[in-house]
Amino acid sequence: MDLQEGARLATRDGESVSLLGVKLSGDLRGLLFEATVEQRFVNPYDHNVEVVYSFPLPWGAVLLGVEVVLGDKRLTGAVIEKKQAEARYEEALSDGNAAIMLEKNHDHSYSLNLGNLAAREHCTITLRYAQTLQFEHHGLRLLIPTVIAPRYGDAQRDGGLLPHQSPRHSLTADHPFALELALHGALAQARVASPSHPVSVAHGHRDQGSVLTVGLARRESLDRDFVLVLDQLPHAGLALAAHDGDRVAVLASFCPRIAAQGAATTAVKILVDCSGSMAGDSIAAAQRALQAIVRQLGNGDRFSLSRFGSTTEHRARGLWKATETTKLAAQRWVGALAADLGGTEMEAALASTFSLAQTVSSDILLVTDGEISAIDSTIAAARDSGHRLFIVGIGSSPAETHLRRLAEATGGACDFVAPGEAVEPAVLRMAARLRSLRLCGLRLEWPAGVAPEWVSPLRPSVFDGDTVNVFAVLQQMPQGALRLLGRRSSDGTPLEIGAATFAKQLETGDTLARMAASVHFHSVADDGMGNPSAEAIRLAVDYQLVTATTNFLLVHERANGEKPSDMPMLHQVDQMLAAGWGGTGSVSFSRSFAGHVGSALASAALPGDISVPAVWRTSRKSGHQDLTDRDSDLQIPAFLRKVTDQAPTYIRQRAQILNRQDRRYWAESEHYAGMTPLGVCEWLRLTPAAEWPSTYAGLLELGLGAWLVDWLELVVAGHGGAMHAEPNVVAAFLHLMHLPDTHAVLAQPEGMRRLCKAATLRLRAAWAGDPAAQADGIAPALLDAMAAALDGMTASAWPNQVFALGGEVEEEIGTAS
Amino acid sequence: MHTDSRSPTPSYPLADLCVLADLPLRTVRYYVQIGLVDRPMGETRAARYGATQLEQLLLIKKWTAAGLSLERIRELLRGEQAPVPPRARAIGSVEVHSHLMVADGVDVVIEPGRAGLSPEQVRQFIQGVMAAYARVNGGGVTPPPNAKDKQ
Numbered sequence: 016m017d018l019q020e021g022a023r024l025a026t027r028d029g030e031s032v033s034l035l036g037v038k039l040s041g042d043l044r045g046l047l048f049e050a051t052v053e054q055r056f057v058n059p060y061d062h063n064v065e066v067v068y069s070f071p072l073p074w075g076a077v078l079l080g081v082e083v084v085l086g087d088k089r090l091t092g093a094v095i096e097k098k099q100a101e102a103r104y105e106e107a108l109s110d111g112n113a114a115i116m117l118e119k120n121h122d123h124s125y126s127l128n129l130g131n132l133a134a135r136e137h138c139t140i141t142l143r144y145a146q147t148l149q150f151e152h153h154g155l156r157l158l159i160p161t162v163i164a165p166r167y168g169d170a171q172r173d174g175g176l177l178p179h180q181s182p183r184h185s186l187t188a189d190h191p192f193a194l195e196l197a198l199h200g201a202l203a204q205a206r207v208a209s210p211s212h213p214v215s216v217a218h219g220h221r222d223q224g225s226v227l228t229v230g231l232a233r234r235e236s237l238d239r240d241f242v243l244v245l246d247q248l249p250h251a252g253l254a255l256a257a258h259d260g261d262r263v264a265v266l267a268s269f270c271p272r273i274a275a276q277g278a279a280t281t282a283v284k285i286l287v288d289c290s291g292s293m294a295g296d297s298i299a300a301a302q303r304a305l306q307a308i309v310r311q312l313g314n315g316d317r318f319s320l321s322r323f324g325s326t327t328e329h330r331a332r333g334l335w336k337a338t339e340t341t342k343l344a345a346q347r348w349v350g351a352l353a354a355d356l357g358g359t360e361m362e363a364a365l366a367s368t369f370s371l372a373q374t375v376s377s378d379i380l381l382v383t384d385g386e387i388s389a390i391d392s393t394i395a396a397a398r399d400s401g402h403r404l405f406i407v408g409i410g411s412s413p414a415e416t417h418l419r420r421l422a423e424a425t426g427g428a429c430d431f432v433a434p435g436e437a438v439e440p441a442v443l444r445m446a447a448r449l450r451s452l453r454l455c456g457l458r459l460e461w462p463a464g465v466a467p468e469w470v471s472p473l474r475p476s477v478f479d480g481d482t483v484n485v486f487a488v489l490q491q492m493p494q495g496a497l498r499l500l501g502r503r504s505s506d507g508t509p510l511e512i513g514a515a516t517f518a519k520q521l522e523t524g525d526t527l528a529r530m531a532a533s534v535h536f537h538s539v540a541d542d543g544m545g546n547p548s549a550e551a552i553r554l555a556v557d558y559q560l561v562t563a564t565t566n567f568l569l570v571h572e573r574a575n576g577e578k579p580s581d582m583p584m585l586h587q588v589d590q591m592l593a594a595g596w597g598g599t600g601s602v603s604f605s606r607s608f609a610g611h612v613g614s615a616l617a618s619a620a621l622p623g624d625i626s627v628p629a630v631w632r633t634s635r636k637s638g639h640q641d642l643t644d645r646d647s648d649l650q651i652p653a654f655l656r657k658v659t660d661q662a663p664t665y666i667r668q669r670a671q672i673l674n675r676q677d678r679r680y681w682a683e684s685e686h687y688a689g690m691t692p693l694g695v696c697e698w699l700r701l702t703p704a705a706e707w708p709s710t711y712a713g714l715l716e717l718g719l720g721a722w723l724v725d726w727l728e729l730v731v732a733g734h735g736g737a738m739h740a741e742p743n744v745v746a747a748f749l750h751l752m753h754l755p756d757t758h759a760v761l762a763q764p765e766g767m768r769r770l771c772k773a774a775t776l777r778l779r780a781a782w783a784g785d786p787a788a789q790a791d792g793i794a795p796a797l798l799d800a801m802a803a804a805l806d807g808m809t810a811s812a813w814p815n816q817v818f819a820l821g822g823e824v825e826e827e828i829g830t831a832s
Numbered sequence: 833m834h835t836d837s838r839s840p841t842p843s844y845p846l847a848d849l850c851v852l853a854d855l856p857l858r859t860v861r862y863y864v865q866i867g868l869v870d871r872p873m874g875e876t877r878a879a880r881y882g883a884t885q886l887e888q889l890l891l892i893k894k895w896t897a898a899g900l901s902l903e904r905i906r907e908l909l910r911g912e913q914a915p916v917p918p919r920a921r922a923i924g925s926v927e928v929h930s931h932l933m934v935a936d937g938v939d940v941v942i943e944p945g946r947a948g949l950s951p952e953q954v955r956q957f958i959q960g961v962m963a964a965y966a967r968v969n970g971g972g973v974t975p976p977p978n979a980k981d982k983q
Contacts, residue, residue, distance in 0.1 A: 065865070105857050109846070111876050171896070178902070179862045580875040585865035 033059060033066050034588045036191035037237060039159065044199045045253065046149070046268055046482065048157065049526065050076075052142045058132040058586075063579040065108070066129040066138075068588040069120065069182045071160040073146050074419045077533040078125075078561045079526065080143040083115055083569055086136055090115075092569025094559040096552055100566035104130060107570045111578030115140070117567040121175035122390065123416040124163055124182075125561070131573075131583050145526050149482035150270060151430070152444050154246040155205075158431060161192060161237040164412045164593035166386045167290060167359035174388030185589035186599070190237040196229040198245075203227040205245040210436035211411065212241055238591040239411035239602070242433050252515030254497055256489075259528035262468065265487045266527055267459075269499045269513030273479040279450040280315035282334055282375055284402075286368050287352060288361070288383035288409075290324040294354035295598030296434035297410045301382045304407050304438040305349040308380065311446050312337040319371055320348055323364030324356020327685050330722065332818050333372040340729045341820045347725065354598070359386065362393040367685065369400040378403045378427065378449055385414035385421075394424045403427040403476070405445050410434065411602055412593035426475040434595055434602040448478040454501035456509065459485065462495030462517075471534045477501065483513065486531040493517050532558035540564070669701045673718060681718070682811060686818070689720025692752070693761045693810035699753040707749050709742045726804075726817045734800045747793045747801055761810045843873070843880035853889040860889060868892055868906055932958050934965050 033056055041050035058064050072078065083090045092115065095103075100116060107114035107130065114130040115138075129138055148155055163182045168174065170181035194212075198205070203225040207216060213232040220226065229243060254267040285308065287301055312318060316337040320330035330348050335341040361383070368379060379402045387393065397404055408418045408431040415431065422429035428448050430441040457473045471486040483499065499513040532554050540551045540563065547564035555565040595602040672694050675681040680694030690698070698717070699707065708714050711724050732744045739747075751757060807814040850857045863869040869888045872879035888909060895905045932940045932954075940961055942954060949957070 101856075101858060105846075105861070108861075109876055109879070169899070172899070177856070177862075178859055578876075582861065582864065582871070582879070585862065 032190075033057060033064075033586050034068060034190050036193065037161070038193040039241075040194070041159075041196045042199065043148075043157065043196065043202055045202075045255075046147050046484070047145060047266075047526070048148055049145045050143070050159070052144070054127070054140045054142070056129060056132070056138045056140070058134060058136050058138075060584065060586075061134045063131050063133055063581075063583045064586045065583040066132060066586050066588065067126060067179050068129075069124055069126045069163060069180055069590070071124045071163055071416070072144055073158060073160060074123075074416050076144045076146040077530045078117075078119075078142060078144045078567075079529060080141075080559075081117055081561075081567045081569075082141040082143075084137075084139040084141075085113060085115075085571055086138075088571070090569055090571055092567055094556060094561055094565050094567050096556065097564050097566050100568040103568060103570060104128065104566075107131075108583065111580065112573050113571040115567075115569040115571075117142075117561055118180075119561050119563055119566075120177075120180045121563070122388075123420075124180075126180045128179075131579060133573075133577065133579070145530055147266065147268070147484050147530065149484065150248070150480070151482075152440075152447070152480040153248055154244065154440070155202075155248060156431070157196075157241075157243040157245070158415060159194075159241040160412065160415055161240055162412050162593050163590050164384070164386050164410070164414070164596050165292065166388045166414070167292065168388035170388050172388075173392075175391065176388075179585070179587070182590045183587055184592050186592050188589040188591045190588075190591060192231075192235045192237045194229075194231050194235075194241060196243065197221075198227040198229065200224060201248070202245060206247050207243060207245050209241070209243050210433045211239055214243075236591060239594040240413075240415075240433070242431075242436070244436075252513055254493075254515040254517045255522055255527060256492060256517060257522035257524065257527035259488060259525075259531065263489045263492055263521070264528040264531040265467075265485075265489055265493065265517075266531070267485045267487070267497050267515040269483045269485070269515055271477045271479065271481070271483060271499060271501075271512040273452055273454065273477070273501075273512055279452070280313075280317075281446075281449045282317040282377035283380050283405075283449055284319045284321065284334070284368050284371060284377055285380045286364060286382070287320075287322040288324070288359060288381075289322045289352060289354050289356040290359040290386075291354055291357060292359065292384055292386050292597045293409070295600075296595040296602050297384055298352060298354045300409050300432055300434055300436075300438060301407075302349055302352055304382060304409070304432060304442050305352075306346060307439055307442040308446065309342055309345045309349060311443070312342060317375070317377070318345070319368075320345055321364070321368050321371070322352060322356065323360065323367075324354075325358040325360055326356060327360075327364045327367045328356075328688075329367070329371060329686050330818075331371075331820075332686055332815055334375055334377065335820060338820075340733070344725050344729055344820050351721075359383075361387050362389060362396055365393065365397055365400070369402055378405060380405045380407070380445065380449070381421075382407045382409060383413075383418070384408065384410040385418040386410075387414070387417070390414075390417045390420065394421050397421060398424045400425075405449060406430070407432060407438075407441060407445060410593065411595050423474065428476075428478060428481065448481070451478045452503060454503065454512070455505055456500075456502040458500050458509075460498040460500055462493055462497065465489060465493045469535055471531075472538055477512065486534045488531060488535070492521060529558045529560065533560050533562075536560060536562055665701045669698060672698045672701075675718070679810065682720075687720050687722060687813065689723060690718045691811045692808045692813060695719065695749075695752050696758050696761050699749060700758060709745055711741060711745065714745060714748075720813075723813060723817060726820060730820055731797070731801055731804070735796055737794075739794065739797055743793055743797065747797050750793065751798065751801060751805065761808075763810075843882055844886075845877075846872070846879060846881065849881045849886060849889070852886055853893065855889060855893060863889065863892060866902070868902065868909060930954070934958070934962055935969070938965060 035055040035057055037055075038053045039050055041048060054068070054070075056066055056068075058066070081092065083092065097118070100118075104114045104116045112131065113133075114128075116128040116130070118126050118128070120126055127140060129140075132138060148157065165182075165184050166174065170176045171178060174181075198207070203218065205227075207214075207227065207229060209229075212235055215230050215232045217228045217230075218225065219228060252267070252269045254265060256263050256265045258264075285305065287305065289298070293301065314337065317334040318337060318341075319334050322328050322330075330344075335345075365379070365381075381404055383406065385406075385408055402425060404422050404425040404427040406418045406422050406427065406429045408415065408429060411434050413431060418429050428445070430445055432438050432441050454477060457477065459470065459473070461467065467487040467489050469488045473485065474483065477483050477499075485497075494517060496514050496516045498511050499515075500509040501512050502509050536551050536554045539548055539554070541548065551562075552564050554560070555562045561567050592599060594600070671677060672680045672690075680691055680697065682689065682691050708717055711728050714724050714727070715721060727744050727748055731748070732739050732741070804816045805814060807816070844852065846857065846860065850860050853860065860869070864871060864885075869885050869892070872881045872885070874880050891909065892905055895908065896902070900908070930942045932942065934940060940958060942949065942957075
């Protein structure tokens with residue numbers, strides 16, 4: 016019997032569901048968020064099963080406790096070293112006992128293993144976690160991930176997951192989700208909104224003051240991250256302390272104020288994810304974000320535009336200066352973005368973008384959903400490049416952990432935009448960070464007499480208005496204020512950019528101490544050789560932290576008569592498909608939708624398995640349309656119509672130029688796709704002037720690259736402050752390309768051409784004094800300017816000036832082939 | 833797999849099998865659970881694995897290293913022939929796709945030739961799709977074009 020098949024079919028009948036629902040309740044006090052997640056499972060079968068459920072927790076969340084109710088028994092386990100836990104789990108299963116193990120996966124998600132649930136047995140797992148939040152420009156964004164969206168790449172080979180941990184996805188899975196949050200103290204007065212879910216909000220009072228309760232207004236499912244945005248909050252530095260055994264654990268939180276010195280400029284390379292998973296809501300949000308980014312570019316700023324999927328395409332060959340022309344070209348480019356580039360080869364795309372204009376110090380602005388498996392190698396490559404990565408995470412369930420790690424490793428920052436959420440705040444924050452001063456030599460100044468035993472490492476960069484959290488372990492309760500200092504340049508004087516005063520009283524509970532231990536764990540986790548260090552394991556076990564090197568384990572011995580005799584059947588809980596993922600419906604319609612999708616779809620004829628989305632299975636086809644494909648279109652010009660063998664020679668030669676197969680006439684690289692100069696020249700020689708195109712659209716239809724036409728339209732047409740009419744610009748361009756001298760230069764073999772620079776000079780001379788052009792009514796100044804810009808073109812490549820759009824290219828890389 | 837010809841089968845406990853195949857215990861057990869590797873003889877602690885399972889594991893290990901998916905490996909282990917890859921569509925070939933409109937914004941695209949469907953089957957399929965759409969859309973968000981009631 017095919018057991019996996021069996022399990023899968025069983026979940027589709029609408030009854031045999033193993034995950035009954037998830038309920039989250041949370042308390043937000045200051046910057047500390049504490050949550051309790053209750054996951055209810057049942058074994059729907061008549062035999063024993065092993066249920067495996069992989070789920071995400073927020074970035075930086077510290078798992079504090081696991082409680083298990085198996086049947087009607089309340090049980091507790093312990094955190095032990097990973098290998099030991101795995102061995103004891105296997106042992107328990109082969110002995111017929113029940114075992115529950117929670118492990119932290121390589122991609123920072125968690126997998127819960129419920130080994131040997133007896134037939135029809137219920138099990139409730141209650142997880143407790145805490146995280147510190149960070150203010151971003153007087154706002155707070157609470158993000159609770161609920162689902163792992165499908166990722167590009169192999170989860171095992173690229174993502175380092177074991178087979179049983181790899182998430183599987185189903186369009187018919189439906190796991191109910193309930194949520195209740197309480198906002199305490201000053202936060203109860205904040206303005207709150209959820210861009211992800213309709214929420215109900217109620218003010219109330221509890222024993223310690225006012226409380227704002229936030230709940231879900233409707234029945235919801237685990238198919239999108241819960242986002243709560245709080246703004247209009249005052250924030251000042253704050254330091255908390257709590258007992259940590261015989262010592263004191265400290266959390267200091269700064270809100271640095273960094274005065275800007277004049278209007279800072281920025282050099283930013285914009286890179287957009289156009290893979291299939293971005294289709295639908297995500298690409299629309301990305302476009303809105305990018306339009307806002309382009310709008311705020313000003314004088315002195317420089318930028319480039321690139322997009323990626325399976326391949327990478329660069330709009331500019333270097334960095335453009337921000338001018339009206341380049342910004343207009345950028346807005347056109349953004350408007351035309353589509354999620355049509357297939358897979359998500361992020362590492363290759365970043366490498367290709369890093370290599371643009373290398374001599375200029377620049378940052379990267381990456382817009383993506385982050386859904387890739389191969390994140391580790393991507394982070395390593397980005398860290399080595401010396402670029403800071405500023406990331407705008409898009410989608411209803413972006414890979415938060417991946418993107419935060421990537422931004423943090425490079426000294427950049429990360430912001431998220433949910434579908435339907437206004438993009439401007441995130442974009443403005445990002446723009447401010449890009450322009451923010453780079454401070455160096457960050458350090459802490461402790462009150463006199465305080466010598467911390469351990470302090471968490473400071474992040475390499477701080478930004479105006481963004482929180483910096485620091486954990487430390489001290490010998491005794493500190494008094495006074497802790498100061499954060501930084502320097503504007505390596506020899507500048509240290510400036511105070513933030514201060515935090517210690518609270519008078521110690522906090523109760525062990526949460527703070529264990530969170531400090533978790534941060535401590537991560538700073539010593541590696542012994543430098545990729546192995547977990549002994550100190551890290553000791554910390555994790557002492558403080559009972561579920562980490563990469565420790566698992567939570569609970570073994571429940573079953574009575575002899577209840578022990579199953581065979582290996583449990585495997586039941587992996589399918590992830591719901593993240594809402595709107597890859598264009599599967601639009602989240603904006605969820606608001607008015609009242610039905611139950613899951614139950615209605617379960618019986619409908621749907622494709623059996625969407626765990627490998629179609630966009631990943633298909634290999635990308637080049638964007639070209641074959642000549643013969645156009646047969647059905649009656650609108651096509653004569654020169655594009657089908658060519659038979661009986662056609663005259665010149666017609667067949669023209670067809671060869673236009674069929675886009677011949678590399679001499681057709682270029683396709685990451686910098687340009689379209690006809691080459693030689694292709695245009697040869698085509699003009701074979702075609703009577705009456706059939707030449709006279710509009711920009713006609714040039715595009717002929718096969719000239721869109722970016723070349725942009726240049727004609729945006730730069731050449733406005734040359735010298737005059738507005739040249741469209742037919743004149745097109746005619747001038749074609750005229751130049753058609754000159755016998757142009758052909759003489761282009762038709763020479765590439766190697767030869769380098770030797771005779773004289774030929775180029777001759778060409779310009781011929782262009783300049785051409786009487787025929789004047790007869791056509793083309794302004795000589797226009798011809799001159801165009802000739803100057805086209806100087807340096809080769810048979811296969813247009814010159815770089817064409818792509819610079821008048822904004823000077825800072826550095827030119829190899830010409831497109 | 834041809835297991836009948838193998839007579840004196842060596843029998844290993846699960847742990848030994850994992851050492852021989854050099855795979856983590858959990859992974860081996862996963863392969864058994866999803867049916868890639870044959871189930872053992874005997875129960876719980878007494879379960880024993882033989883040369884067949886070891887051979888299967890080594891093949892799986894080789895094929896996963898070569899980048900094959902577990903689904904593909906399942907097919908190969910069952911001895912299925914590699915299916916002939918579908919021929920790439922010839923350039924210039926004409927394909928007719930039917931765009932069947934289920935509702936405004938919902939189209940089903942069918943190329944009956946490639947799908948191997950008869951007109952009756954297409955009709956049946958599309959009726960099913962429309963019924964499913966109507967069920968999902970139960971509230972009547974988009975009334976049929978000639979419906980008189982306006983909400």
